[in-house]
Amino acid sequence: MFEKIFIIIGVVVFVVIMMVIIGGIMVKSQLEKSVEELFSLSQDISGRVYSHEQIEGLPEPVQRYFRYSLQENQPYISYVRLKHGGNFRLKPDQKWMSIRGEEYFTAQKIGFVWFGKLPLFSVIDRYIDGRGSLVAKLLSLIKVADANGEKIDQGELLRWLGEAPWYPTALLPSEKLTWESVDNNSAKVILSNQGLSVQGIFYFNKEGQITKFTSKRYKKRHSRKLDRLL
Secondary structure: OOOHHHHEEEHHHHHHHHHHHHHHHHHHHHHHHHHHEEEEOOOOOOOOOOOOOHHHHOOOOHHHHHHOOOOOEEOOOEEEEEEEEEEOOOOOOOOOEEEEEEEEEEEOOOOOEEEEEOEEEEEEEEEEEEEEEEEEEEEEOEEEEEEEEEHHHHHHHHHHHHHHHHHHHHOOOOOOOEEEEEEEEEEEEEEEEEOEEEEEEEOOOOOEEEEEEEEEEEOOOEEEEEEEEE
């Protein structure tokens, strides 16, 4: 009797382990394909260099930010890859869950791919060629969320904008990005890409560091505090 129970338990454990292994392989393959697609669409712009003359006429706190974060003749940032850890929850009344992630950004052609790993779940969030999507899987194998469409496109473009302090040359004024004055410690940024436009407010301290970013998403107000991002 006990022997049969142990066998059953062993089989179940084996199946679960195999599911996790297979799911991990599949998610890794999907991530690699997404990153390859992302980078293939964008160009190296490191040949361009920043000059303080570019920020003349911008709102004073924005000029303060660029003087703090960029040096004269600094090359433009083309690509970014970063890793992070932290805690995550969907709602204020839920428990915090540990999370590990890695993210890839392109600046010349706006886009990113983010892979997040939580207990039991994996998520790939992306914005490529003007289209956003979010796919979450249980054990990296069973799909539990698959979001796309115009609202997701808008949300993902807004995410790229909110994370742009990691690659500050992307926040310089261009045909896609403009700044408008609000007050001495904040400014509005407007970003347009492939027929879609988003905007938000960046807040700056006296040194020129960004302290917070707020925006409206799906008619809801979102706020993100930034800790000494350059």
